Amino acid sequence: MAARRLCQSVGGLRPSHEALGGASGFGGRHRTATWRYHVFGHALGTASGTKGLCSSLSWGEGSGPSKAGNAKVCVVGSGPAGIYCAQSVAKKLSQAKPGLGVRIDVIDRRPIPGGLARYGVAPDHAPSVSAVLETIDNFLGGGNVRFFGNVQVKSGGSGDVHLDELRSMYDAIVLAHGADDPNWLGIAGEGRLKGKGVMTARELVALYCGDPMMEKDFYGGFGVGPKYPKVEDVVVVGAGNVALDVSRLLLTSPESLVAETNTSKRFIDLLSSESSPLSGIKRVHILARRGPRAAAFAPKELREVLQKREEHFVSRIRVPAQGGGEDGGRAGSIGPFEESAGLTKVATRMQKRVFKLLRDHHSKDSGEVREDAPGKELFIHFLHKPVEFVGAEHLSAVHVELQRETLVDDQALEVGPIDGAAKVELPAQLAIIAASQRSIGVDGIPPGRASHEGREGSPRALDRDVISDTSGNKTLAPVYFCGWANHGAKGIIGASMVDADEVSRVIVDDMVSSEGGEGPPGEALDLMEVLSERGVQVVGMAQWKAVREEERRRGQACGRAMEKLTRVEEILGLAQSLK
Numbered sequence: 022m023a024a025r026r027l028c029q030s031v032g033g034l035r036p037s038h039e040a041l042g043g044a045s046g047f048g049g050r051h052r053t054a055t056w057r058y059h060v061f062g063h064a065l066g067t068a069s070g071t072k073g074l075c076s077s078l079s080w081g082e083g084s085g086p087s088k089a090g091n092a093k094v095c096v097v098g099s100g101p102a103g104i105y106c107a108q109s110v111a112k113k114l115s116q117a118k119p120g121l122g123v124r125i126d127v128i129d130r131r132p133i134p135g136g137l138a139r140y141g142v143a144p145d146h147a148p149s150v151s152a153v154l155e156t157i158d159n160f161l162g163g164g165n166v167r168f169f170g171n172v173q174v175k176s177g178g179s180g181d182v183h184l185d186e187l188r189s190m191y192d193a194i195v196l197a198h199g200a201d202d203p204n205w206l207g208i209a210g211e212g213r214l215k216g217k218g219v220m221t222a223r224e225l226v227a228l229y230c231g232d233p234m235m236e237k238d239f240y241g242g243f244g245v246g247p248k249y250p251k252v253e254d255v256v257v258v259g260a261g262n263v264a265l266d267v268s269r270l271l272l273t274s275p276e277s278l279v280a281e282t283n284t285s286k287r288f289i290d291l292l293s294s295e296s297s298p299l300s301g302i303k304r305v306h307i308l309a310r311r312g313p314r315a316a317a318f319a320p321k322e323l324r325e326v327l328q329k330r331e332e333h334f335v336s337r338i339r340v341p342a343q344g345g346g347e348d349g350g351r352a353g354s355i356g357p358f359e360e361s362a363g364l365t366k367v368a369t370r371m372q373k374r375v376f377k378l379l380r381d382h383h384s385k386d387s388g389e390v391r392e393d394a395p396g397k398e399l400f401i402h403f404l405h406k407p408v409e410f411v412g413a414e415h416l417s418a419v420h421v422e423l424q425r426e427t428l429v430d431d432q433a434l435e436v437g438p439i440d441g442a443a444k445v446e447l448p449a450q451l452a453i454i455a456a457s458q459r460s461i462g463v464d465g466i467p468p469g470r471a472s473h474e475g476r477e478g479s480p481r482a483l484d485r486d487v488i489s490d491t492s493g494n495k496t497l498a499p500v501y502f503c504g505w506a507n508h509g510a511k512g513i514i515g516a517s518m519v520d521a522d523e524v525s526r527v528i529v530d531d532m533v534s535s536e537g538g539e540g541p542p543g544e545a546l547d548l549m550e551v552l553s554e555r556g557v558q559v560v561g562m563a564q565w566k567a568v569r570e571e572e573r574r575r576g577q578a579c580g581r582a583m584e585k586l587t588r589v590e591e592i593l594g595l596a597q598s599l600k
């Protein structure tokens with residue numbers, strides 16, 4: 022049986038909520054009696070302009086916008102957190118209320134689903150998340166689910182639809198929009214040299230992952246064009262896994278990236294083309310302000326750069342000579358690799374493993390250069406705090422203040438500058454800030470549960486509410502945070518899955534406990550109608566499948582598994598041609 026087309030509902034009023042039995046709603050503080058066919062002053066609901074767009078989005082067999090008894094959930098963000106949460110809500114709800122169906126719309130500002138699982142995970146690690154991407158695609162292609170790619174919920178002054186509009190169309194909103202906005206550290210010279218050799222890791226990651234948002238100049242621009250001087254030394258600020266990712270990718274031979282990974286062609290060209298400023302990188306220096314005990318590397322990722330990439334680069338660990346200058350006799354000073362029973366006691370298992378890996382590698386390194394060693398080196402400098410980016414037209418060096426650690430109360434470390442030590446000048450033509458990313462929030466709602474007074478520990482950002490304006494009362498659905506939008510930019514995909522499970526439980530509990538309460542009336546607008554009216558080109562699953570096929574076809578043509586489409590216009594052009 023053919024899937025039911027969304028176009029059937031465009032422009033028409035659907036049966037009232039009462040007629041549907043009211044089962045899709047769940048209660049709250051207020052109740053509303055009336056519903057108007059307007060959303061915040063926009064006159065909507067004509068069928069004009071919807072042609073073509075509708076053909077791409079269909080509900081699964083046997084369901085539809087007017088089907089009685091369905092709960093409607095909107096998930097903002099098609100990354101791991103949003104999709105696992107949606108999947109979990111559907112499963113838990115079917116267990117808690119066997120008769121209650123759920124329809125889920127997933128919105129993403131990118132035209133392609135997957136979030137950072139597709140556009141953040143380094144291409145040489147992509148096989149480890151292929152099952153996650155498969156789950157995402159399978160879920161979005163399933164019944165009762167629609168994907169709205171290339172649709173942005175208003176944030177940072179731009180976007181296609183307001184959060185409150187969504188709240189008036191659905192029974193629950195999940196904000197799983199991640200935290201993939203670049204972060205800056207405010208180091209002296211950073212603003213002046215931004216785009217002139219100083220960039221964030223988010224920009225480089227977007228570039229090597231082939232993120233279409235990079236092409237939209239979303240991340241501020243790469244800034245290292247063909248006229249840029251040759252880069253020999255790169256500084257990476259930060260001591261986490263993203264710092265390891267970008268360093269490893271910059272030092273791995275482009276030939277092996279081509280043969281073994283789906284790294285974007287543009288990045289590979291930058292590394293390999295004779296005329297490119299990045300084709301002659303010799304050294305990457307990771308700068309960590311604190312000592313090896315505080316490194317936020319994962320043991321597996323660290324072992325990979327220390328031991329498993331020897332054919333591409335040599336890894337070395339550097340710590341400042343302690344006790345230099347006038348600091349020599351400072352009470353409590355502890356060497357970076359010095360044993361301390363108190364610190365060992367409070368360290369996590371992961372920290373102990375990372376510390377041991379670093380200490381062993383450091384002690385084995387005689388500093389000699391083997392004859393057959395590759396010409397590239399990775400330095401991890403601990404207790405090196407970057408204090409200024411310097412250069413006239415472009416970055417030429419980074420000034421570094423050497424740090425020392427002091428033991429406080431036997432179980433804590435304090436970090437401060439080594440008294441009297443001169444600043445170190447590290448020549449560098451490119452600096453990459455690999456600090457934790459941030460989320461700018463959506464539509465006036467700051468990200469994260471902690472930012473909501475009195476809500477610590479709860480993922481519910483906004484309760485169900487009713488507001489009034491000239492067109493009458495509007496019931497607004499509750500809003501929940503999930504994934505990186507909930508707990509900040511930390512943790513691997515597995516952590517977001519755990520969070521998604523927790524958040525879905527709260528959503529379903531709310532739905533079940535408030536059964537009989539009133540949700541959006543049956544005639545609430547459909548998102549597709551609203552977007553059509555605004556001329557937004559939505560990329561649905563049918564288009565994404567076509568893009569995926571095209572990526573495979575292009576890959577095969579040059580002997581690779583796939584060649585990502587990296588320009589939004591190109592993706593939209595292909596999507597449009599299918600309509």
Ligand SMILES: Cc1cc2nc3c(=O)[nH]c(=O)nc-3n(C[C@H](O)[C@H](O)[C@H](O)COP(=O)(O)OP(=O)(O)OC[C@H]3O[C@@H](n4cnc5c(N)ncnc54)[C@H](O)[C@@H]3O)c2cc1C
Pocket residue numbers: 097098099100101102103128129130131134135136137138141142143146150172173174175176180197198199200201226263266458463503504505506511512513514515517
């Ligand atoms: C460089 C890097 C490498 C990583 N490598 C690994 C790894 O190897 N293994 C691992 O397990 N984890 C890795 N992670 C962590 C992993 O990516 C995250 O744990 C996970 O992606 C978080 O999931 P999320 O769904 O919360 O956010 P995201 O994956 O960021 O998804 C959020 C989605 O919301 C969309 N969105 C944002 N704003 C809006 C808006 N206003 N309107 C509509 N849509 C919006 C975005 O386009 C995005 O698709 C890495 C992270 C980074 C940054």
